[in-house]
Amino acid sequence: MATLYQLKPRFQGLLRPLTERLADAGVTANQVTLGAAGLSVALGALLSFAGDIRPLFLLLPLFLFIRMALNAIDGMLAREHRQASKLGQYLNELCDVVSDAALALPFLFVAPFQPWAVLGFIFVSFLAEFAGVLGQAAGVGRNYAGPLGKSDRAFGIGALGFLVGFGIDFTEIFLIAFPLLTLLALATVANRVRLGVQA
Numbered sequence: 001m002a003t004l005y006q007l008k009p010r011f012q013g014l015l016r017p018l019t020e021r022l023a024d025a026g027v028t029a030n031q032v033t034l035g036a037a038g039l040s041v042a043l044g045a046l047l048s049f050a051g052d053i054r055p056l057f058l059l060l061p062l063f064l065f066i067r068m069a070l071n072a073i074d075g076m077l078a079r080e081h082r083q084a085s086k087l088g089q090y091l092n093e094l095c096d097v098v099s100d101a102a103l104a105l106p107f108l109f110v111a112p113f114q115p116w117a118v119l120g121f122i123f124v125s126f127l128a129e130f131a132g133v134l135g136q137a138a139g140v141g142r143n144y145a146g147p148l149g150k151s152d153r154a155f156g157i158g159a160l161g162f163l164v165g166f167g168i169d170f171t172e173i174f175l176i177a178f179p180l181l182t183l184l185a186l187a188t189v190a191n192r193v194r195l196g197v198q199a
Contacts, residue, residue: 012072019076029077030088036070037095039063044102048109057110060103060161064154067099071150096150097129103157107178110164112171117178124185125153131192140199143192148184156181 022032043063050056074092078084101122107113128148135143146152160177163170 012076015069015072016076019073022073023077023081029074029083030091032070032074032077033088033091033095036067037099040067040099041102044105047106054164054167057161058165061158064158068151068154093129093133097126100125100153107160112174113178117182121178121182121185124182124189128185128188128192131189135192135196138196140196143196145191145195146188148181148188
């Protein structure tokens with residue numbers, strides 16, 4: 001099933017010159033991974049404590065694009081500049097789920113989003129990434145199948161941040177947004193398990 005992840009090779013091509021300059025400057029893949037996670041947690045905390053200052057949510061779509069770039073850069077540093085390591089694999093997976101949770105949590109404090117729906121989405125997103133990683137344990141490789149991969153989740157959260165930040169009243173959409181994203185994440189879990197078993 002098609003996901004935004006399929007655009008990654010083209011995106012990486014655009015970022016390759018910057019990645020090479022970072023490698024020349026001694027920047028490591030693990031530093032980029034940890035930096036992206038730290039920025040995600042910091043932004044999530046800022047938005048959580050300032051939930052009533054809705055224009056700040058406009059930072060979400062901008063930052064999520066930057067985070068996507070940082071995720072691509074750390075991967076290229078690891079693969080193309082011989083920085084791959086077992087520690088890096090752990091950091092990459094753990095920092096991704098921590099960052100995802102940190103950037104979704106602020107919606108807990110914004111009406112009319114329902115806390116149970118936001119928390120449910122975060123939990124099922126964890127399961128989706130876990131199902132993807134289990135492909136490695138099963139010997140079939142990391143699974144990035146959709147319909148709601150990491151990049152797709154980021155797009156959804158960024159779009160909601162855009163709407164909240166501009167104060168656009170889409171109450172009906174807001175009420176179904178996280179339940180819908182959760183259903184898509186559940187489909188992603190099922191799809192990744194199915195493809196892993198069939199491989």
